[in-house]
Amino acid sequence: MLTLWGRENSSNVKKVRWLAAELGLSYQHIPAGGQFGRNRETDYLAMNPKGLIPCLQDDDLVLWESNTIVRYLAAKYGQQSLYLADHGQRANAEKWMDWAISLAVPFGSVFIGLVRTAPEQRDVALIAKQKAECERLLAIADDALSRQPWLSGPAFGIGDIPLGCIAYGWFNMDIERPSLPHLERWYQQLTARPAFRDTVMLPLT
Structure with missing residues (x-):
């Protein structure tokens, strides 16, 4: 169990x-x-x-x-589905899991600042600084996704999961976002997955 x-x-x-x-x-x-x-x-x-x-x-x-x-x-x-048998392919997918950790801190500052903090208590300068860092990092993912359909490679995999959870908040906060067309295409692919809709697309609180 x-x-x-x-x-x-x-x-x-x-x-x-x-x-x-x-x-x-x-x-x-x-x-x-x-x-x-x-x-x-x-x-x-x-x-x-x-x-x-x-x-x-x-x-x-x-x-x-x-x-x-x-x-x-x-x-x-997930041996027959999400776990890749090829060591190189699996490492290339898993690197995006660890890369997403670098995004968690700046995204957390933006999310907490805008979603969980009253407007009069917000550190506007910090939010702006961390939002810019999010944009820089997300551009890296956008570039990778210009060459492959998923962060995990040709098919959805565990490399897509950490950023997917962050991306839901990023695309649903009331903020201005730069155009990152490959990231946006990838995110729309996620929203078509029932498991993503059921477990990730919850009200922002």
Whole structure:
């Protein structure tokens, strides 16, 4: 039995729930973090000493770090679909998972500043600076997508998942965005996937 701890509107939890939906995996979902608490309780910290979400238990195995969980589930349950057998192709896909970490900090500043902060309390200069960094980084992905349909290569894969979760927020915040046509085409492809719509396209809060 798979058990997943985390609140469903967390970007990092979305990664895991999205992959599980793509693979048709059943799991017990225990809300944790934010308004649900739990993640600072002794039993949770015994599993995940960072006290963050998500946390996954698969029988006796306990994992934290969202990208690690995605890789593990794909390797164990997605051998015939999302887990690439060719080492080079798999590494080329997975590099985008790690690359997306560089986007998480500036995007987080923009998202928290505009979605979770009252207008009179916003650090406008910081938001502008971090938005510019997001635009610089997203241009890198746009360039890659000018040469291939997915970040993972010729087909959708785990390399698309971390940026996909961020991209939903990016394309749905009330901001001006530069034209990145290849990124926009890729994002529209994501929105056509039922698993993406069900697990990622939640109200921005």
